[in-house]
Amino acid sequence: MDDTTATPKVAIVMGSDSDWPVMQASGEVLTELGIAWEADVVSAHRMPTEMVAWGQQAHTRGLSVVIAGAGGAAHLPGMLAALTPLPVIGVPVPLKYLDGMDSLLSIVQMPGGIPVATVAIGNAKNAGILAARILGTSDPDLQQRLVDYQAALAETAHAKGDVVRR
Numbered sequence: 001m002d003d004t005t006a007t008p009k010v011a012i013v014m015g016s017d018s019d020w021p022v023m024q025a026s027g028e029v030l031t032e033l034g035i036a037w038e039a040d041v042v043s044a045h046r047m048p049t050e051m052v053a054w055g056q057q058a059h060t061r062g063l064s065v066v067i068a069g070a071g072g073a074a075h076l077p078g079m080l081a082a083l084t085p086l087p088v089i090g091v092p093v094p095l096k097y098l099d100g101m102d103s104l105l106s107i108v109q110m111p112g113g114i115p116v117a118t119v120a121i122g123n124a125k126n127a128g129i130l131a132a133r134i135l136g137t138s139d140p141d142l143q144q145r146l147v148d149y150q151a152a153l154a155e156t157a158h159a160k161g162d163v164v165r166r
C-alpha cells in the first residue's frame with residue numbers, strides 16, 4: 001500500500017457537508033487502494049469566488065483527479081471542469097425530491113469541450129475507483145492493486161453463485 005499521509009492525489013469536493021454521507025464512499029475506497037486524498041466543501045452557489053480559486057489552483061497543488069459531488073442544481077462538477085485541466089468525476093447526490101434525477105441531469109449534460117465523467121446517482125464508490133484507475137495508468141503498483149480488487153469482486157460473485165447453485 002502507498003503512504004496515505006502523502007500529498008493528496010485526489011480531491012473529493014462537495015457542495016455541502018450534507019453531501020458527505022454519500023461522498024465518503026469515495027474516500028473509503030481510495031484509502032482501501034492506498035491513495036492519498038483530501039476532502040472539502042466548495043459550494044458553487046454559496047462561495048462562488050472560492051470555488052473559482054479552488055478550481056484554478058487545483059492542478060498546481062499536486063492533485064491529479066477531482067471527484068466533485070453535488071445535489072439538486074448540481075453545478076459544482078461542471079464549473080470545476082471548466083476551471084481545471086484535471087479530470088473531473090461527477091457524483092450526482094440524491095436529495096429529498098426527484099430521486100437525484102435533477103442532480104444527474106445537472107452534471108451529465110456538459111457542453112462539448114468540458115467533460116465531466118459522471119457516475120450513477122449516489123455512487124461515490126465508483127467515482128473513487130475510477131479515480132484510482134486513472135492514477136493506475138501511470139502507477140504499475142496501483143494498477144496491480146486494481147487487478148487484485150477486481151479478482152476479489154469475481155471471487156465474491158462466485159461465492160454468491162455457490163449459494164444459489166443447485
Ligand code: RP5
Nearest residue numbers: 015016018019070071072093
Ligand atoms: C447542493 O445543495 C449541495 O451539493 C447539496 O446537495 C444541496 C443541499 O445543500 P444543504 O442545503 O444541505 O447545505 O448545493
